[in-house]
Amino acid sequence: MRVLKVAEMDSARWQKIQNLFHQAADFPETEQRAFLESECAEDPALVREVVILLREDAHGASMLDGDIAQIAHQILHDPAGAPEAFKEFGPYRIVKTLGEGGMGIVYLAERKDLGSQVAIKILRDAWLSPARRELFAAEQRTLAQLNHPSIARLYDADTSPDGSPFFVMEYVEGVPLTLYCDKNNCSVHGRLRLFRSVCEAVLYAHQHAVIHRDLKPSNVLVKNDETIRLLDFGISRHIQSLGESVEKTMTGLRLMTPAYAAPEQIRGEQVGIHSDVYSLGVILYELLAGCLPFDFSNRTPAQAEKILTQQETEKPSAAADRTVRLPEHADAAAPASKAEWADLDVLCLTAMHKDPQRRYRSVEALIRDIDHYLKGEALEAQPDTLAYRFRKFVTRNRQPVAAVALVFTLVVGLVIFFTVRLAIARNAALAEAARTQRIQKFMTNLFQGGDASAAPAESLRVITLLDRGVQEAQSLNAEPEVQADLYETLGTIYQKLGKLDEANTLLNSSFEERKALFGSDAAPVAESMVALGLLRDDQARLPEAERMVREGLAMSKRRLPPNHPAVAKATSALGKVLEDRGSYGEAIKTLDEAVRLQSEKGAPTPELAVSLFELANTHFYAGHYDVSESINERLLPMYRQIYGERHPRVADILINLGAIKFDLGHYPQAESYDRQALEMVQAWYGKDNPETASDLTLLARALVREDRYDEAVDLLQQSLTIKERVYGKVHPTVASTLNEMGSAALRQHKNDVAEQDFLRMVDIYRQVYGEHHYLFAVALSNLGSVYSGREEWTRAEKIYRQVIPIFTESQSANHINTGIARIKLGRTLLRQNRFAEAEAESRAGYEILVKQMDANVSWLVNARKDLAEEYDALKQPEQAARLRAEAAALDTKISDSAKK
């Protein structure tokens, strides 16, 4: 029986018992009872209770007298007391423990069905406090929200059978950033490029209103493929909006590393974007100098704070001087020149300025200066003194300029920056115009370098920002010159985002304003005409496009010296328009000229790369595969230098090389290029992205030709699902996948499947482009192949007769597409034994193609065969013999070159 019933005992009674207990304890044991009975004779229960306490006190052998260490030993060493060893989480099987912290355990696990590896983080002791559950849930929400190639991805979240929440994320096998750089002896540029991708990931998080708050090299892993992953959003913080950098409570007391913490963070003050900028600065410092700026080992926060406020930050260049002598840093980032070090010092110390107000205002501003440094341009963080800029100019023209990869998210940031700039431009009037122009050029290049076709939601964000930019620009009435420049820039950006109507309005406004300002014959007006011409090109109004660009080019030549970049740019634009018109011969001449003009600079520029890219494409369309291949091979290292090794633009070149191999019938080689490209694009955009989907389609196309239909159809299905989800069922990119699906079915003689696919494709193009667009005609023409396959010759004939005028009008009578359609029409007539008509079409098609394409492309080979048959039937044996001889000669040539 329990005597001291708690339920019956309140604080007052307990106090009374204690008092009696202490008094009685002063008596010898034998007299205690007598004392108590005299003190409280009326309450025998009370006496009993105190006596019990006195007995326990004398006994003195309870657990509380023992050593807690022993108890802990038994409890903690008992395997049954260890946290449950989970073996499985839903479809995942645990492979091993990756890490164990107070908050939770991270496991390496494997998906049972797919065998893919993932990391699983489980919160243990979720019951402990709501704060723990909230932190864990917050990390999960943050990861779910962040969808960036450099941020470890969230796959899944659930609750284990015992009620512990867990989530499944991307497993990252890599090396911490600093270790990676030291191990691989990375150069300053290499380090900066890796660091830049870290910045991009952080910027992306900021754009999603997430502050990381624990940035340090061990949270940045570099994978084998040199991509980085930013980890551990465990104490990240969600802010309500980008404008709000304030937190109401101090949270996240988990041990953040003081070495990378901003001074305000160490003081426990409000943190925000600026604190992440500081931490990035420290990481950069460590990458460059080989050591940390301050030594906080064995310091308390108070001491650390004192050091931070009292000590000047040593310049990384000076610190590097010291560390480089140490053997373990003998490899460190040495090769920067004195002038470069001066820039690096400024960059680094601006990022980690002790006063948050004087740091880079955003990670995006930091990235901009990294880019400036990498390109050898003046930093924004430094006042542009004349001497400084002169020095920069000299360096810039001596060294090849290395621009770096630009991502779409950066564009968003830049548009923000640009919008801010516009406000400044408005206030500072014309003095700011030169500045604005620089920004303008930078931004346009950015869009050319980056890729605007990320998820639609993201481009919507840009559009919103652009709309705001337009409003700002509209208020610039007092400075029409600046306004016109801005209209042109904004218009070009809208164009790249596919908003052609908005682009048209803005480019026209720019054009009109410039005419009013400079008269109708002036260099800026010429620039506007070229821009409008390129818009018409995008609008598929090709004759008008050609007229405008030609006029603009002529005006530029009249008004500017022949080696002016604007002349080269207009020349390149004309080449592009001619290419789209199918005037390949002329396009090649024009683009050659643009390339010549743009090569005079020496170092390859993005503008030169664009011209070469179009030139390679033109040669490709014209069937000059050798030339196209060699240009693309020249472009590959150039693109890698300009955009970075694994940029999607580099993948574009690989795709083009693959397409050449494809058209030449070297399908395994095409497959190999397509796979490289796919891997790159997938790494950049993620698995579930329409860009990735497009590359899946291309890879599938090669597989179809290798008769690996099952694999191909599987990829095409994946691709179609992604595209339909992102763009809806009626969209040109959906049509292009349907086209490959139809072709795969056609090759397997599944004519009914092919017919369904092509019919959908026809329908999409009809809805999107109308019945006069060449793509509509392409789709119809492929439908025609289904009917030819079924030997429904009259039905096929009808289609080709519908298609030829469309190609003729939208492209030209001499366009390859027209030629191909006529050769196909010839085939249907031949099969209907209408030999004279057939010969006329086959010959017309043959003549169109033979001027523009290599003699051994499949259409020409087929046309020769058909013509020979037709001449046989028309009793013209010498014509037939001539064609057969030609074919035989070509065969020999091909097999000869194959032997070589």
Added chain:
Amino acid sequence: MTARSPRGNLSESPPGAPSMEPFEAGLPVAGRNALDHLFSATYEELRRLASSVRRGDPSATLNPTALVNEAWMKMAKSPALAATSRLHFKRIAARAMRQILIEAARRRNAGKRGGGQDVTLSFDDSYQKAPSCGEDLLRLDSALDELARMNPRQATLVESRFFGGLDIAEAAALLNVSEATVLRDWRAAKAWLAHELREAG
């Protein structure tokens, strides 16, 4: 007395939270949040240290007092703890340590019940007392909660001394009373708890 159900009804607040000590109760909400987080952080660190003990890391120490000290050494460098005194930290660490040991004991109990194995059969001597030791801990936990109802100061004292290793002087400073009062409180509380443990067992 019945054992606490493993999680269920506790899921909304840490055990003992309603009886947070008087000197903390007056803090504004932000302060209490900070305390909650400090507790979590401390718990995590102790937990980590305890895991290294469990994994048999020979350099790891088994003494909770040492663990608390080690945790303090590590955490003192964290900016988050800049404003926290060592004493305050130890008091919070003591509570965290209590939770860790109780949780381990509870889990072990559950495991043994679930496994249906007779625990004394195959264990060597050092483990023979293990089950009662775990159950004692659980009983102590409940008794401490009850003591907190009658006299929160005493409960804090026992928790800090027993689980956190605070000495008499530290406890006096923490509770803002004389050392003599600490000794008296301790003696009475200890006697009462000893009886509780014996009776419940």
